[in-house]
Structure formats: C-alpha cells, structure tokens
Amino acid sequence: xxxxxxxxxxxxxxxxxxxxxxxxxxxxxxxxxxxxxxxxxxxxxxxxxxxxxxxxxxxxxxxxxxxxxxxxxxxxxxxxxxxxxxxxxxxxxxxxxxxxxxxxxxxxxxxxxxxxxxxxxxxxxxxxxxxxxxxxxxxxxxxxxxxxxxxxxxxxxxxxxxxxxxxxxxxxxxxxxxxxxxxxxxxxxxxxxxxxxxxxxxxxxxxxxxxxxxxxxxxxxxxxxxxxxxxxxxxxxxxxxxxxxxxxxxxxxxxxxxxxxxxxxxxxxxxxxxxxxxxxxxxxxxx
Numbered sequence: 467x468x469x470x471x472x473x474x475x476x477x478x479x480x481x482x483x484x485x486x487x488x489x490x491x492x493x494x495x496x497x498x499x500x501x502x503x504x505x506x507x508x509x510x511x512x513x514x515x516x517x518x519x520x521x522x523x524x525x526x527x528x529x530x531x532x533x534x535x536x537x538x539x540x541x542x543x544x545x546x547x548x549x550x551x552x553x554x555x556x557x558x559x560x561x562x563x564x565x566x567x568x569x570x571x572x573x574x575x576x577x578x579x580x581x582x583x584x585x586x587x588x589x590x591x592x593x594x595x596x597x598x599x600x601x602x603x604x605x606x607x608x609x610x611x612x613x614x615x616x617x618x619x620x621x622x623x624x625x626x627x628x629x630x631x632x633x634x635x636x637x638x639x640x641x642x643x644x645x646x647x648x649x650x651x652x653x654x655x656x657x658x659x660x661x662x663x664x665x666x667x668x669x670x671x672x673x674x675x676x677x678x679x680x681x682x683x684x685x686x687x688x689x690x691x692x693x694x695x696x697x698x699x700x701x702x703x704x705x706x707x708x709x710x711x712x713x714x715x716x717x718x719x720x721x722x723x724x725x726x727x728x729x730x731x732x733x734x735x736x737x738x739x740x741x742x743x744x745x746x747x748x749x750x751x752x753x
Contacts (some may be wrong), residue, residue, distance in 0.1 A: 469628075470483070472526065472694070473510050474493075477491050478484055479721040482507060483528060489525040489560060490522065490525065490526055490749060491509075491522050491524070491525050491526075493528060494620050495507070495509065495510065496509065496510060496527075496528075497509070497510025498531045498532075498536070499525065499540070500534075501537065501538060502531070503535065503536065503537040503538075503560070504530075504531075504534040504535035504536060504537040504538075504558070505530075505531045505532075505534055505536045505538075506536075506537070506538040506539070506540045506561075506563075507527055507531075507536050507538070507539055507540065507541070507543065508540035508542075508543035508544070509543060509547070510620070512717045513648050522549060522550075523550060523551045523552065523553045523572070524550075524551065524553075524554075525531045525547070525550055525553045525554070526553075526554045526695075527539065527542065527554060527555055527556055527559065528556065529556035529557070529558045530558065532662065532701075533607075534556035535558040536556065536558055536559060536561065537558055537559060537560050537561065537704075538559065538561040538562075538563065538685075539555070539562045539563055539566045540563045540566070541563035541566070541586065542563065542564070542565045542566065542568070543563060543566045543567075543572065543732055544564075544566060544567050544634050544698050545567070545570075546568070546569045546570070546644050546691070547563055547567070547570045547573075547727060548569075548570065548571055548572065549557050549572055550567075550570045550572055551572045551573060551574060552573075552574070553567070553573065553576065554578065554599045555577070555623070556579075557579045557580075557581050557583070558580060559581065560563050560581050560582055560583050560584065561582070561583070561584040561585075561586075562582060562584070562586060563586045564586025564587045564588060564596050564663055565586065565587075565588050565589065565590060565591075566571045566586065566589045566590075567589060567590050567593060567699035568588050568589070568590075568591050568592055569591070569593070569594075569617065570593045570594060571592075571593060571594040572595055573590075573593045573595065573596050574595050574597065574629075575596065575597070575598050575600070576590055576596065576598075576599045576600070577598065577600050577601075577602075578599065578601040578602065578605060578606045578608060578610075578615075578744065579602050579605070580603075580604035581605075582605065582607075582608070582750070583605075583606065583607045584607070584718070585608065585615070585624065585625075587644065587645050587646055588645070588646040588649060588668075588749075589625070590615075590625055590627065591625065591628065591649040591650060592628055592649055592650035592672070593627065593628050593629070594613075594628050594629060594650070594652075595629050595665045596627040596628055596629045597611030597613060597627050597628070597629035597630060598610075598627060599613060599614070599615045599627055600613070601624060603613065605618070606618060607676060608624070611637065613627060613630070614626045614627070615632075615711060616640070620637070620639045620640060621639065621640060621641045621642065622640070622642045622644055623640050623642070623643050623644060623647055624637060624647055625647055626647055626648045626653070627646070627649075627651070628650040628651045628652065629652065630648070630651055630652060630653055631652040631653060631654065631675070631714050632653065632654055632655075633653070633654060633655045633657075634651075634653045634655070634656050634657075635656075635657045635659070636656065636658045636659045636662060637659060638658065638660065639659070639661055640659055640661055640662055640735050641661055641663050641664065642662070642663065642664045642665075642666070643658070643662060643665045643666060643669050644666050644669070645654060645667045645668055645669060645689065646666070646667070646668045646671065647666065647667055647669050647675075648670045648671065648673055648674055649669070649670070649671050650671070650672040650673065651670070651673050652673075652675050653673060653676060654675050654676065654677055654678075654685050654722050654744040655674065655676070655677060655678040655679070655680075656670070656676065656678075656679055656680070657680040658679070658680060658681050658682055658685065659682055660682035660683060660684060660705075661682070661684065662681075662682055662684065662685055663684050663685060663686055663687070664685075664686070664689075665685065665687070665688045665689055666689045666692070667689035667690040667713070668689070668690070668691050668692060668694070669688075669689060669692045669693075670692055670696060671691050671692065671693070671694045671695060671696075672692050672695045672696075673693075673695075673696050674695060674696070674697065674698060675698060676693075676696045676698060676699055677698050677699060677700050677701070678699070678700065678701045678702075678703075679693075679699060679701070679702045679703070680702075680703045680704075680705075681702070681703070681704045681705065681706065681710070682705055682706070683705040683706045683707070683729075684706070685704075685706055685710045686706075686708075686710050686711060687710060687711045688709075688710050688711070688712050688713065688716050689713050689716065690714045690716065691713075691714070691715045691718060692713075692714065692717075692718075693718075693720055694715060694717075694718040694719055695718075696717075697719050697720065697721065698721065699720045699721070700725065701724065701725045701727065702724060702725070702726050702727070703727040703753070704726065704727065704729075705729060706728075706729070707728075707729045707735070708731045708732075708735065709732075709733070709735055709736050709738075709741040709744050711742070712742055712743035712744065716743050717743060717746065717747075720741045722746050722747055722748050723748060723749055724747060724749065725749045726744070726747045726750040726751070727751055727752075727753050728750060728751070728752055728753065729752065729753060730753060731749050731752065732752065733751070733752050736750050737750060
C-alpha cells in the first residue's frame with residue numbers, strides 16, 4: 467500500500483494539467499525504453515509541458531517505435547491520468563505493468579487483446595467510471611465474465627472494475643481473490659464463493675459503499691488491509707468454524723460494532739485472544 471501511495475503522489479501534480487477535451491496524447495509525450503522484445507512505453511512528459519495541452523482525453527499507444535514493436539506498458543505508466551477516457555492498446559503489447567492505469571477516474575472501458583499474457587496488480591484499480599474489462603476470447607491467460615477480469619481457468623479473480631455497483635457474487639470455482647482486485651469498487655454487498663481460500667492484500671480496500679460481506683467455509687487467509695476504509699460494513703457472515711488467519715490491519719476502519727455471524731459453537735474461537743484481528747469485534751453471534 468505504501469508503494470501504491472508513493473506512485474500516486476508522484477503523478478498527482480502531473481495529472482492536474484491533463485485536460486478536458488477530445489484530443490489525443492502526442493507520441494512525443496511518451497517515453498520508450500528498450501526491453502528484450504522491443505519497447506516498454508510510459509508517460510515521460512515534464513509536468514509543465516502539459517500546461518498548453520488541456521484537452522487530452524484519448525491515449526493511442528503506438529504499435530512500434532524505431533522499427534521495433536511496443537510490447538509492454540510500464541509500471542505506473544499512466545497513473546492518475548485524471549481526464550483519460552479512452553485508451554487503445556495495440557496487439558503488439560503482451561504485458562501491462564502493475565498500477566499502469568491506477569486511479570484514472572474517467573476511464574470507462576478497457577479491451578484486452580488475445581496477445582496480452584501478463585497484467586500486473588492494480589493495473590486498472592480505482593478507475594471510478596470503469597464498468598467493464600473485455601478480453602479477446604482467444605487470450606490464453608485471461609477471460610472476462612460480466613466485465614470482471616479472471617484467469618483463464620477461473621481460479622483467480624484479478625480485477626472487478628471500480629465502476630461496478632450493487633451486489634456481487636464471486637463465482638464458484640474461484641480459489642484466490644487477487645490483491646487490490648476490488649480496490650475502490652462501488653459494490654454494496656459481496657458474497658464470496660465456497661471455493662475461495664485466499665483473499666489478497668488490499669483486495670477490498672476503499673470499498674466505501676460495502677455494507678455486507680459473506681465468506682465461505684474454506685477461506686483460511688485474508689491479507690493485509692484487505693477491508694481497510696470499508697467503514698460502512700455492518701454485517702459479516704462467515705461459514706468457517708475456524709477463524710481465518712488475518713494479516714495486519716485486515717479490517718482497519720471497519721467498526722468494532724459490525725455484526726460477525728459465525729457457525730454454531732465457534733463464537734469462543736473468534737473471541738479468543740489467539741484469533742488475531744477477530745477479537746476487535748464486540749458483536750459476534752452464532753448462526
């Protein structure tokens with residue numbers, strides 16, 4: 467989380483100057499760094515060079531540079547590009563770095579080609595208007611189900627767009643919920659499938675509308691700050707008789723009065739001082 471904040475802060479001043487019209491970002495504003503397969507692209511414009519370009523809302527990433535393909539979008543490449551509405555990613559790109567488009571609040575949709583085989587964590591997190599991530603059917607590593615990004619075999623949930631609202635049910639078959647997968651999402655309730663065993667760091671961080679959470683019986687680990695800033699949570703239902711192991715600050719900011727519903731006969735286990743993190747809650751009841 468500290469890394470995420472530092473990258474965001476580094477770009478926030480820059481983002482103030484990226485304006486509000488329909489023109490595209492000039493290629494001259496991009497930095498191309500050689501890699502083993504071609505080039506990695508990122509934004510490389512000094513902050514004040516953007517003062518005269520207040521209408522940039524579209525980003526078209528070129529497919530080649532100096533007769534070599536552009537194969538990667540760098541780590542934090544376009545963080546906090548606050549007016550970016552549309553991005554066109556060429557078929558030459560195979561890798562999208564972590565936090566690449568983190569906190570681009572106007573970005574509305576993302577299309578992943580069949581050639582993208584590596585997407586870093588939080589690449590599209592906290593994009594408040596992003597409601598759908600689509601993936602080419604022929605992609606060997608990823609797929610999209612109702613606009614949510616999964617691994618091809620459905621065992622890992624990578625990204626739920628932050629623009630999604632209402633109720634969400636993690637589908638059966640998912641084993642792992644990736645770090646920052648729901649970061650900042652507008653969902654109100656979430657039901658996590660019985661198959662899920664692992665919930666990563668910051669998975670639901672900043673889900674400020676989230677009021678109810680249901681966890682299956684197989685969840686054994688919930689990561690650091692997974693539900694930080696989920697201040698509206700009023701009820702958590704857990705079907706695991708043994709309290710899932712919690713990392714540091716898993717439920718930071720969740721009210722201690724939040725109702726925790728646990729299986730019959732397991733209340734004492736959740737209240738035990740050895741149940742790290744669960745003993746903060748004062749309203750644990752058996753189902």
